[in-house]
Amino acid sequence: MHSITYAAVFTLLLGLYITRRRRNTTSFPLPPGPTPLPIIGNVHQAPKSHGWRQYLEWSKRYGPIVYLNMLGQPVIILSSSEVTHDLLAKRGAIFSDRPRLFFQKHQKLQTLVLNPTPVAAYLPFQNLESKQLLHDLSKDAGGYGSDVHRYFQKTVASIIHTLLYGFRIKDDQDPVLREVIQLNEEFSDFVQVGAHIVDTFPVLNNLPGFLAPWKQKAESHYTRKHALRMDNFRRGIESPAWNISKYLKEVVERDDIDMPSGELEFELGTLIDAALDGTTDTLIWFVMACITQDKGFIAKAREELDTVVGRDRLPTPDDKPNLPYITAIFEEILRWRPIAPEGAPHLNREETTYNGYTIPAKSVIVANVWAITRDESLFGPNTDDFVPERWLEDNIKNESGGILKSLPVPGWGYGRRICPGRHFAQNAVWLIIAQLLWAFDIKAGRSKETGETMPVDPLACTYKLVMRALPFKASFEPRGPWVSNIINGECDTYGVDHVVMLDQIGADLGKL
């Protein structure tokens, strides 16, 4: 960084330090946390990567509410389901702001297309793409296996681009998909708490561009994002098929919603970005669980599938009520590897008190989802292990074999900011894992040179907005000839007219 910037930052730090010292006069203390140094606070102790692991340690030492001072910026880490729910959900009105992210009125439009009733209409198309995934994997990812990330990314991307804009993504090198992926990577870097000094000191945004390199980066990011979103939206509007772009444009015009041109395009792009990574990475963690955590859960899932579905057809969404063990696997994936182990940062509008502590206004609030999902008092013993049974009531069986427990699911976030795409994602991920378990033996890939199984580390992951498994190879071998018959017979879906399917979705939504 330029020395003038250092000088500006130092002066600001000093000012903020003095102001904050003066301001902290309330009767309740701040929550406990690691001992800060003057001026820089806890910056020197802040983890450089995989923060949730350190946050878990702090929660064990200091309790469920931990306070950090990051160069004057208060950061509150919440590490139990109860306190996180109390603050982010029950007091959602003051705890749902987010640093420099997202908009509020868009929630109304999101509800129209993402609530359980509309998302049920998308199931036939999600089923089509799930079948195509089976076809792609059986063609390319058997034997020694293949890096599976790209297959799942393409499947999820195709589901959301078709529904939002009317076009399928048939190739993982599709330029639209490549650009979304690249932009998502960049965005993920931007929004790391503390990644840019301007997050801590928004006043630095007033510096001229040559002293503020983040500005140029952000502008170029925005320009590319804008171009992609405008172009996708145009394709949606010009498409012959029903799609969510057309539908929401009509709603905005019909209901006279105050949404300047460009905002709807941006909103739809936000859905694409949010949907792609979360859904893809959850599916990849499922594959990881199959490869590294199988102590019998796959056999149990097969038993359920063979009893309920049989071998003459694929599982469908209608089977869900009769496949509780598959649902337990789905819940366990979100718990075992929540894609946002530090949640997404929230910001509280006003100072408040909770359990005898002061939570200063404008604190960055981190839901320590990793610690919550490891809580043995909620989820039973050995929370680092993948155990779908923890979601099923002991000894209580209905005709379909089990009853699901109602346990907290922090993997979707909290309060007003809870993931609006969760019903959409639940349907898609559930169906894909049911069909994958029905169809394939899922194993670690093997080296082509030695034939040896390649080691896969279930903890190796990236540290960004989304927790992503490092690339690994997996092999998908059909379980038997009955699987290959069905995949060859009905899973090459590119001959299906998706325009007809989309128009049917439009007609179904019209009846609501």
Ligand code: HEM
């Ligand atoms: C398994 C898949 C998914 C997971 C695990 C997931 C998880 C999350 C999480 C943890 C958040 C942050 C919540 C918070 O701030 O407390 C979030 C936000 C969001 N998600 Fe998802 N998500 C998934 C799929 C989707 C899908 C399919 C869509 C859209 C179709 C979507 C749309 C969004 C949006 C728009 C937000 C931002 C909400 C806001 O800030 O107001 N997500 N998601």
